[in-house]
Amino acid sequence: MARSSSANSKPAIAALAFTWTLERRLSMIYRTFGRTGLQMPVFSCGGMRYQQSWSDMPLADVEKENQRNLEATIRRALELGITHIETARGYGSSERQLGVILPTLPREELIVQTKIAPEADPAVFEKHFEESLDRLNLDYVDLLAIHGINNHELLWQSVRPGGCLSIARRLQSAGKARHIGFSTHAAMPTILDAIGHQGDGGFDYVNLHWYYINQTNWPAIELAHEHDLGVFIISPNDKGGMLYRPTDKLTELCAPLHPIVFNTLFCLARPEVHTLSLGAARPSDFDLQVSSLPMIEQASSTIAPIVERLDQAMQQAVGADVATRFAEGLPDWEESPGYMSMAIMLWLRNLAKAYDMVEYGQMRYNLLGNGGHWFEGLNAKNLESISDEQFNKAVKDSPFAQHVRDWLAETHKLLGGSELKRLSQS
Structure with missing residues (x-):
């Protein structure tokens, strides 16, 4: 497929210019995205909700109204100075639909990211990237992430000599990807190993x-900060508590801020955090986040009383020790009965x-066993099929060993239900 160029889309560029530059300069906040040197808006337009x-x-099978909504969402993001558009090969029709609008925009103003899952055969990874680039209708992406380094097997596929990271660096040398990173849902040891990896230039x-x-x-x-890596926070509104539909209790505790605004300020109060992904489904989904911009400079003091209330509510509900030490001494899932x-x-x-947060808990709880390596x-x-002897041996190092079994049974009764799939499995 011949890729369009922004030079062929001057009317579209002119149509954006009147709002884009002025409003962005007046309101958006940018942070240097680690060693990439990119000036990253503190909000990113995630591409997994509008496709x-x-x-x-x-x-040809995409409904016109859906495409109009996607394009309106992108244009609203740009009007607000949200110049980072991120998607993934695994997000269904997202790349193809973005490939309709991205070439009509001023390319030098955009930071475009896609993500490609690691493969045992790095040639497959490269093939998938080339397909994504073609779908996006671009000559290069600014950010290429190895998508889902979620365990050590996938980390090895990525960083082994001649593996996916090596291929990504070759694509970088060819001018097809400007910076290379990774996304992860892994346990801490795997994330730390990936961040600390130095082969092929690391991430x-x-x-x-x-x-x-x-x-x-x-x-x-x-x-990541020590290694000067850019830091992108995944799904702070949805995975961060289904905050588009917060519980009454959470809303009360976060007052006078909306829980989304509180969570945004909580994250951005740390300068080590560079951008938050907003998986917008429609143009209005940016409104709450953008309302936090004037408060970011005083974020720490603004959220302090809310953090205190939230912490106190947790301690009152489960006990001060349990609130901070519930995971202590518990086996990893691989070693758990x-x-x-x-x-x-x-x-x-x-x-x-x-x-x-029962609905949130049900959503996450019922993914266990159905979410794969994610x-x-x-x-x-x-x-009930696990003997007391086997269970007690597994949790003997927990300060709450005598309670853990009852707590797990209580959790299953409260949150157990229909098995769920990840969105990409739906």
Whole structure:
């Protein structure tokens, strides 16, 4: 496919210019994206919510209204100075649909990212990247991420000599990808190993989870900062607590801020964090985040009383020790009887009890066993089949060893239900 160039789209460029530059300069905040040197807006336009389908499909089958909504969402992002457009090969029709609008925009103003899953055969990884570049209708992407380094097997496929990272660096040398990073849902040791990897130049940036309700990955962000990696936070509004539909309890505790605004300020109060992904489904989905911009400079003092209330609510609901030490001494899911993700389940129990986050808990709990390497381990549906002797041996190092079994049973009763799939499996 012949790729369009921005030079052939001057009317479209002119149509954007009147709002784009002025409003962006007046309101948007940019942070240097680590060693890439890119001036990254603190919000990124994530491409996993506005597309037609989670399965790849011909453009001819995309509904006109869906494409109009996608293009309106992109244009709204740019009007606000959100110049980072990120997507992935695995996001169904997202790349193809973006490939209609991206070539009509001033390319030098955009930061475009796509993500390609690692493969045992790096030639397949390269083929998939070339297909994505063709779908996007671009000559290069600014950011190429190896998508989903979620365990050590996938890390090895990525960083082994001649592996996917090596291919990505070759694509960079060819001018097809300007900076190379990775995205991850992995456990901490895997993330730290990936950030610290130095072969083939290592990685330039990382996409990972971190927000108020899940601060586990902070040591990884600190290490990324030490290595001068860009830091991109994945899904702070959805995975960060389904904040588009917050519980009444969470809304009350975050007042006078909306929970989305609170969570945004919580993340951006840390200068080590460079950008938050906003998986916008429609143009209006940016409104709440953008309202936080005037508060970012005073973010720490603004959120301090809210953090105190949230922390107190958790301590009152489950106890001060449990609130901070619930995961201590628990086995990883690979060593757990029944391959249960005990720490994940107890975390979801705590959120449900402290903030009434039952719907969120159900969504995450029922992915266990159905989320593949994106959400590893099983839930507690087979807990009764595990003997007390086997279970007690597994949790003997927990300060709450005598309670863990009852807590897991309680969690399953509260959150267990229909099995769920990740959006990309739907």
